[in-house]
Amino acid sequence: MKIKQFFLSILFTLVTMSSISLATEETKVHHETQQEQNSQKEPYKSKTLSQLASSFWETTGINAILDTHDGEMTSDPAGEAKEHVMGAFESSLGRIIMIGIVFLLFYLAIAKGFEPLLLLPIAFGGLLANIPLAHMAGPEGMLGVIYNMGIANEFFPLLIFMGVGAMTDFGPLLANPKTALLGGAAQFGIFGSLVGAVALGFDLQDASAISIIGGADGPTSIFIANRLAPDMLGAIAVAAYSYMALVPVIQPPIMRALTTKEERQIKMGVQRKVHRLEKLFFPIVVLMLSILILPESTPLIGAFSFGNFAKESGVIDRLSDTMQNSLINIVTIFLGLGVGSKLAADKFLVLESLGIMIIGLIAFGAGTAAGVLMAKIMNKFSKEPINPLIGAAGVSAVPMAARVVSKVGAEERPGNVLLMHAMGPNVAGVIGSAVAAGVLLSIFK
Amino acid sequence: MTEVNYIVEALKFMVLGMGVVFLFLIVLVQLIKLQASLIQKYFPEKTPITPTMPKIGDDIEEEQRRVAAIIAAISEYSKNK
Known part of the structure; x- marks a missing residue:
């Protein structure tokens, strides 16, 4: 135990120290090279047409892809320290595979309509990141600038949380508070897959960062990955967002497998009307509770509560309107492109990514299953009937998961509208995964 | 004991994590109910x-x-x- 703690703390300090020192060194080096360039500017020499043509050939993308030993560097937002000479696979076939994956993502976003708001910017960021020679993901490239601006410092996820808070109506949860427990059960996806990830050979810290994908919450995943496993951030974010986009594909089979037809047809009563003051006080109550129990989770819950409070206060509609529309839209563009920059072949086509994608999928499925099973149990003991399908909405992909539940419910019994009932566990899932994130952070503190 | 069984560690994380998540949500549910009854009592809807x-x-x-x-x-x- 002690040794492990010691080791982890050393690892942690080393990582932070080295990143700080590297950052300063890098700026120094950069400065020097620039000075050198200024002082040693060579006078222009006449070139023959063939020389011009061949030097132009050197700069084409065709050459960059064909010539695998041209010494091209990878690009990383953190600067040259993390860059290395591209391998043969990375600079040729890897790129082509990644561009193929990007086109697949385009297809899913446009033709299938899977969460296009996220998938399209991510995929396009991936396309830009795989362009040879342009170094768009480097510290001076567009994607690198975006990455350093808001992803490397966890700023964008919090802004997204603020916007989501401003968009969320807690009415359904307040009307039927016990459905919040379904949002808790779905967090089993996180902790169950944590065990799985460790069994696969990831160390505890990396495994924690990966398993948070099971919360089905993109911003939370980025937030945690940044703290616990910054090197795997790209793959984790891509996995989290792709699974969020794939909710309509992944969830329904699990939901059907775990419930009987009768259960799926259960009708739920009409929800009571919620007093305006209840909605107004709710964000404050949640924040106070997290301050008392888990201050580690307050960056996420604080931003979320602020957005929701701004909405429910009813006196700053201009601000809340900005948060839930313009601001979150702008941040989504940046977040998508920034995350997409990690789809570069040299970062994404590694064995770890495969492990992350697999564990992420298991985590997501386990979360859905746990939510559904919990809802079944609650249905047995509750006076009012509870349709077990709404348990699947406990994963926090808001509002996608709730919509999927409603769709499956309506398929089983036309006219059965579960959307508002599913929103309860759905928004509780957001809080639940933020709490789970706080627990993981507190473990590695 | 030098060898740490990471899977056992992960299981401990699971117990702690799920415990805290449920504790948080159960307390939250009770607070919501309390709040609702207080508001119904003192600020009844006209x-x-x-x-x-x-x-x-x-x-x-x-x-x-x-x-x-x-x-x-x-x-x-x-x-x-």
């Missing part, structure tokens, strides 16, 4: 029953007057024919 009662009465009188007018108009119309 029930719009009283203002509607006389309105219904008005409507009946209005309706009777309207029916009378229609009958009068019809009889007038048929007389003129």
Whole structure:
């Protein structure tokens, strides 16, 4: 135990120290090279047409892809320290595979309509990141600038949380508070897959960062990955967002497998009307509770509560309107492109990514299953009937998961509208995964 | 003990994590219920029953007057024919 703690703390300090020192060194080096360039500017020499043509050939993308030993560097937002000479696979076939994956993502976003708001910017960021020679993901490239601006410092996820808070109506949860427990059960996806990830050979810290994908919450995943496993951030974010986009594909089979037809047809009563003051006080109550129990989770819950409070206060509609529309839209563009920059072949086509994608999928499925099973149990003991399908909405992909539940419910019994009932566990899932994130952070503190 | 069983560690994380998540949400549910009952008690929603009662009465009188007018108009119309 002690040794492990010691080791982890050393690892942690080393990582932070080295990143700080590297950052300063890098700026120094950069400065020097620039000075050198200024002082040693060579006078222009006449070139023959063939020389011009061949030097132009050197700069084409065709050459960059064909010539695998041209010494091209990878690009990383953190600067040259993390860059290395591209391998043969990375600079040729890897790129082509990644561009193929990007086109697949385009297809899913446009033709299938899977969460296009996220998938399209991510995929396009991936396309830009795989362009040879342009170094768009480097510290001076567009994607690198975006990455350093808001992803490397966890700023964008919090802004997204603020916007989501401003968009969320807690009415359904307040009307039927016990459905919040379904949002808790779905967090089993996180902790169950944590065990799985460790069994696969990831160390505890990396495994924690990966398993948070099971919360089905993109911003939370980025937030945690940044703290616990910054090197795997790209793959984790891509996995989290792709699974969020794939909710309509992944969830329904699990939901059907775990419930009987009768259960799926259960009708739920009409929800009571919620007093305006209840909605107004709710964000404050949640924040106070997290301050008392888990201050580690307050960056996420604080931003979320602020957005929701701004909405429910009813006196700053201009601000809340900005948060839930313009601001979150702008941040989504940046977040998508920034995350997409990690789809570069040299970062994404590694064995770890495969492990992350697999564990992420298991985590997501386990979360859905746990939510559904919990809802079944609650249905047995509750006076009012509870349709077990709404348990699947406990994963926090808001509002996608709730919509999927409603769709499956309506398929089983036309006219059965579960959307508002599913929103309860759905928004509780957001809080639940933020709490789970706080627990993981507190473990590695 | 030098060798740490990471899977056991992960299971401990699971117990702690799920415990805290559920504790948080159970406390939250109780607070929501408490809050709802307090708000219902001290700030009851104004029930719009009283203002509607006389309105219904008005409507009946209005309706009777309207029916009378229609009958009068019809009889007038048929007389003129």
